[in-house]
Amino acid sequence: MKYFPLLLLSLLAHMATAQTQPVKSTPATKSITQSGVDSLQVEYVQTQPNEELWLQPGDRLNVQVKAKTGLKISLWNQHPLQELPAEQNKGEKGLYVCSYIVQPSDKLNNLNLPVLVDDTTDLYPYTVFGTKTKVTILNPAQPIYGFTQGKMPYMNYGLGADRLGGAKVGYLDSLVRVQINGKVGRDYRIKLSNTFNAYIPVQQVKLEGPSTYPGESLTSSWSVSGDDANGKYDYVRVAVGQRLPYTSYMDVNPSRIVVDVYGAVSNTNWMTLHRSLREVRNVQYQQIASDVYRVIIDLKHPQPWGYSVGYQGTSLVIRVKRQPEKLKLKHLTIAVDAGHGGTNVGTKGKTGVPEKEITLKIAQLLKKELEKRKARVVMTREADVTLDNSERILLLKQAQPDLLVSIHVNSSGRAEVQGTSTYYRHVAFRPLSQALYEEVLKLDLKEFGNIGGFNFALNAPTEYPNALVETAFASNPEDEQRLINPRFQAEMAKQIRKGIKRFLKETRKRKS
């Protein structure tokens, strides 16, 4: 055993600047020759994920080291790494791993994680290597809080890695106070309840100084009221006491809106319901856990028409969109979104016609179709301009449309894949995507599917029913020939218009 705990302390002080480079184990013992270090053949020392980490006791710290086979490797606190049998690593020796549970006694403050590598001979003492990324172990006795900032802060369930990103929990208002209990790379992990964490991009949170008050409060009474008869909304106002984080969803059968407020404890002793309500049928709450307060809003119509959640001061306001009284195109504002545009060309098939051109043509034709029926139309873009998805959503927040259809062209790595598909995120909006699907399929396109839970930005809004139409596949030659044909584009626009009409008609029927 060549472990010198006292000397290690002085080493750790140096670690903050160490990259994946050896650090002399101690100036007091025989210094390591370069060949001694080289003989360890350390290729990398990294955490999994290989990013800056903030951990708290109880979290897992996963570490991997690639080096010569047969070494003795441990974490800074002597917790050993195991060398994987070659069969478990594509036949290669020398991969050392550990999954360590952080203990309350562990202390690391923004350090390149020290790993001790020992060649097991007595020639040299162990050598310390550091990860390239830094690790901090948080002290639960000193919780860190921050406030959400930016135009549209959002939370993810996990650290998704595919092209759609992490699955979204939902958006938050600004200045919502969140407790940070970890960090992975560019995301903070926030504590919603004792059993529910989420992730939020670092730039969307402004850290608060040393915390003076906890992230919990007592709720108070509710006021539930609506606009006048011609207005579009009902409002549920819940006095929460501070701007606590929340999540929400819409349910069907029965149709309702559910909002969970984290850190809120009920002291709601009454709720006042006004006669101006048009869409809200009933309200109630449940304390579903000691730190989760649930707001339940039952709706009058089987088809929910959307909602938004935000704060006015420290009161949580759920604005419930009423189902339009007259479900006819001429009474509605329809938003049409032509996918991509400008520098974002979208996909391309063999002919080289970019998706952005096809979507814009279909969107313009759809606008004409709808305007012929006297609908008001809001376009996210009407020319070949660059517009990212969050700009589109902000624009739609302003426009407050009654419904949104986003138009795209699909693509697959396999040329034989073809057909049309429609997408929704929120189950309450599935009927719109189904009605669109039924009508678009009449163009004799193959069935690719009606796809739910879709983590696409333009399917995320909860304020109005929305659906995405992936018209057909540019990567399939037969589909592509149709997509670039002006007659097909006109037919597609017409069928989308019929799909909207079908949704309205079916909703009217479901009213009774």
Ligand SMILES: [Zn+2]
């Ligand atoms: Zn697209």
